[in-house]
Amino acid sequence: MSPQNHPSLSHWEASEDEGVSFWELWESAWASKWWIATFALVAGALGATWMWLQPDLYRVRVVLLPVDPIQAQPTVSTGVDPTSAPLSRGLFASPQVPLLTLRSERFAEQFIEQHELLPILFAEFWDHSAQRWITDGRVEAPDLRDAVSFFTSDVLAIDSDPRSGLTNLSVSWTDPVLAREWADALVQDLNDSLRAQALADAERNVEHLKAQIKQPGAATVQQALARLLEVELQRVMLAKVQPDVAFAVIDPARTPKDPIGPQRIKFTLIALGGGALLGAMVVFLRRSAAQRREQLEAAAAAQREYEEEHTEPHEEVQPLPALRPASRSGISSVL
Numbered sequence: 573m574s575p576q577n578h579p580s581l582s583h584w585e586a587s588e589d590e591g592v593s594f595w596e597l598w599e600s601a602w603a604s605k606w607w608i609a610t611f612a613l614v615a616g617a618l619g620a621t622w623m624w625l626q627p628d629l630y631r632v633r634v635v636l637l638p639v640d641p642i643q644a645q646p647t648v649s650t651g652v653d654p655t656s657a658p659l660s661r662g663l664f665a666s667p668q669v670p671l672l673t674l675r676s677e678r679f680a681e682q683f684i685e686q687h688e689l690l691p692i693l694f695a696e697f698w699d700h701s702a703q704r705w706i707t708d709g710r711v712e713a714p715d716l717r718d719a720v721s722f723f724t725s726d727v728l729a730i731d732s733d734p735r736s737g738l739t740n741l742s743v744s745w746t747d748p749v750l751a752r753e754w755a756d757a758l759v760q761d762l763n764d765s766l767r768a769q770a771l772a773d774a775e776r777n778v779e780h781l782k783a784q785i786k787q788p789g790a791a792t793v794q795q796a797l798a799r800l801l802e803v804e805l806q807r808v809m810l811a812k813v814q815p816d817v818a819f820a821v822i823d824p825a826r827t828p829k830d831p832i833g834p835q836r837i838k839f840t841l842i843a844l845g846g847g848a849l850l851g852a853m854v855v856f857l858r859r860s861a862a863q864r865r866e867q868l869e870a871a872a873a874a875q876r877e878y879e880e881e882h883t884e885p886h887e888e889v890q891p892l893p894a895l896r897p898a899s900r901s902g903i904s905s906v907l
Contacts (some may be wrong), residue, residue, distance in 0.1 A: 608851035615847025620840040628831035630748040632755045635823035636739040663770040670818035748828045755825040767817045774807035
């Protein structure tokens with residue numbers, strides 16, 4: 573009989589190829605239900621403890637409308653002097669300048685520096701009594717780059733709707749009053765910064781145009797320079813008079829009453845489910861390892877049984893008798 577035809581080996585090979593049914597898995601899980609429940613409870617307790625230690629998070633929202641003065645290009649009609657056509661220009665080179673500036677890291681950096689937000693954003697690393705960072709040899713003190721990255725990714729959120737033109741500015745923080753103050757300050761600082769930039773550009777253009785007008789030239793050139801000077805003077809007036817040069821507040825910030833997070837119950841339920849899943853995986857792995865060990869032991873036992881049945885017995889070899897040393901007299905006679 574060959575090893576392939578041996579009944580014990582054939583049974584082991586067939587059982588190894590069989591799949592595991594759902595009911596077998598269910599029976600294994602039910603038999604180890606206390607193990608699975610223990611994993612679920614431990615994971616749920618750890619998740620709930622961690623979530624309850626997290627502070628409440630509040631969100632403040634401000635609805636903004638871009639302020640874009642009417643920009644008209646000179647129109648030429650029949651019989652109308654081009655130099656007398658209406659010409660006006662907005663405060664910015666593009667209507668997207670305020671929104672892009674609000675989303676820029678440069679503006680966030682200026683806002684953090686101006687309001688000294690670095691110790692507030694990283695309060696866990698700041699010693700208020702000593703007014704210094706709590707660091708050791710392994711941890712570096714956070715710098716402005718870390719603050720900008722954290723502020724633009726976790727604190728400030730900007731959503732613009734191209735159809736309505738409205739922009740939603742959201743600030744999320746653990747202190748609701750501070751979140752509202754930051755939202756208001758962001759809008760105010762943006763308007764002030766862009767106003768100062770537009771005013772400086774317009775005044776610089778006015779000085780340049782005045783210097784060009786004083787130089788001799790053709791009448792048409794002088795008229796064109798005068799029209800450009802009028803536009804730049806209009807920009808100076810708008811920058812000085814208009815309070816909101818970038819965004820107008822449609823819905824102002826309000827101090828929130830209820831936090832938006834963390835969602836403690838939801839996270840606890842997820843932790844319970846994850847713990848139960850982990851416990852079930854451990855149970856199934858232990859069951860699979862035990863079955864594999866039993867199969868290997870059964871295969872080894874079947875192999876030993878097969879070898880014992882098909883090995884031919886060898887004849888027992890009698891040991892040779894011990895040779896006695898020849899006597900001296902016998903050796904002498906031979907010689």
